[in-house]
Amino acid sequence: xxxxxxxxxxxxxxxxxxxxxxxxxxxxxxxxxxxxxxxxxxxxxxxxxxxxxxxxxxxxxxxxxxxxxxxxxxxxxxxxxxxxxxxxxxxxxxxxxxxxxxxxxxxxxxxxxxxxxxxxxxxxxxxxxxxxxxxxxxxxxxxxxxxxxxxxxxxxxxxxxxxxxxxxxxxxxxxxxxxxxxxxxxxxxxxxxxxxxxxxxxxxxxxxxxxxxxxxxxxxxxxxxxxxxxxxxxxxxxxxxxxxxxxxxxxxxxxxxxxxxxxxxxxxxxxx
Amino acid sequence: xxxxxxxxxxxxxxxxxxxxxxxxxxxxxxxxxxxxxxxxxxxxxxxxxxxxxxxxxxxxxxxxxxxxxxxxxxxxxxxxxxxxxxxxxxxxxxxxxxxxxxxxxxxxxxxxxxxxxxxxxxxxxx
Numbered sequence: 001x002x003x004x005x006x007x008x009x010x011x012x013x014x015x016x017x018x019x020x021x022x023x024x025x026x027x028x029x030x031x032x033x034x035x036x037x038x039x040x041x042x043x044x045x046x047x048x049x050x051x052x053x054x055x056x057x058x059x060x061x062x063x064x065x066x067x068x069x070x071x072x073x074x075x076x077x078x079x080x081x082x083x084x085x086x087x088x089x090x091x092x093x094x095x096x097x098x099x100x101x102x103x104x105x106x107x108x109x110x111x112x113x114x115x116x117x118x119x120x121x122x123x124x125x126x127x128x129x130x131x132x133x134x135x136x137x138x139x140x141x142x143x144x145x146x147x148x149x150x151x152x153x154x155x156x157x158x159x160x161x162x163x164x165x166x167x168x169x170x171x172x173x174x175x176x177x178x179x180x181x182x183x184x185x186x187x188x189x190x191x192x193x194x195x196x197x198x199x200x201x202x203x204x205x206x207x208x209x210x211x212x213x214x215x216x217x218x219x220x221x222x223x224x225x226x227x228x229x230x231x232x233x234x235x236x237x238x239x240x241x242x243x244x245x246x247x248x249x250x251x252x253x254x255x256x257x258x259x260x261x262x263x264x265x266x267x268x269x270x271x272x
Numbered sequence: 273x274x275x276x277x278x279x280x281x282x283x284x285x286x287x288x289x290x291x292x293x294x295x296x297x298x299x300x301x302x303x304x305x306x307x308x309x310x311x312x313x314x315x316x317x318x319x320x321x322x323x324x325x326x327x328x329x330x331x332x333x334x335x336x337x338x339x340x341x342x343x344x345x346x347x348x349x350x351x352x353x354x355x356x357x358x359x360x361x362x363x364x365x366x367x368x369x370x371x372x373x374x375x376x377x378x379x380x381x382x383x384x385x386x387x388x389x390x391x392x393x394x395x396x397x398x
Binding site: 144202 | 386390
């Protein structure tokens, strides 16, 4: 009698385990969550585009013709978004900035190249990658990719760990080491003129370009593009719309991207 | 009772001291905070009772919807008045005095929201 009860308990236990485990195992497999690779769905080859994907073409030739233009774009962006100027390179906050050709395109610095390219200033900003490493690195989901291709940030959630800064291959993210609303030793506020329509950030969060998502929402172009529109130095639009201006420019011009080989699929294109 | 002359007054004193917090502020309990309501508007974006208890939930919903889902930035009240779903550019357009509106209740309830670390209150002197 004892041995029979023992057998009964064994079978009952096994049945219970199988009953609990099987549905969740099937559920995981059937939902396709058990990917062998962390690569985004679609695997090899191009994925058919759906929805919007905002992108920008930066025509460096136009910026060379008009050397003041880049600073006008930077100042427009930084004024609108209350970006502080801490007055030193170490604490610098930048949403859009100018760097030398060698720093922007280190993979294209052949030993022999046109003299004009040497030290040429290039305007650059967040690439709004289709496969953004910063989003993967963020432990709190404070940074995320939106459906329209913009890599956004929710400063409320940022804990200031700076993993995203380490992950970003383009240096597009800046950390607020100091209180952006503070003043320097001479009493000069770090934000010269506050734009009352946009928030500031606080000490201890990372910030970056948001492709002017707040302006796009009310039908305006990004601030930098608006400044550069008369010269057509910056072209902004939906790359998934074959009739958009940016699609036409991309179809007819040869462009390069910042370090495309690492597979981030940037949304910024440069005409050199 | 042995030593009643000292024990009873001491007990009364002890009870009195222990209950200080209760009777010290007893007069203030009825003084509920009276946040100043905007004069030009009669309705808010949601019923008053909901706004009183859950405005912070609503703000979080707006934030997540707009920032992450690309949700609409313009909402409509029950009577069809349009408003901007934003603390800085929406709420503060009607409730334009933070001290007389937000702070009255927040101080009473002893809560310290961090909204104003980043968001700007109207005509803030920086």
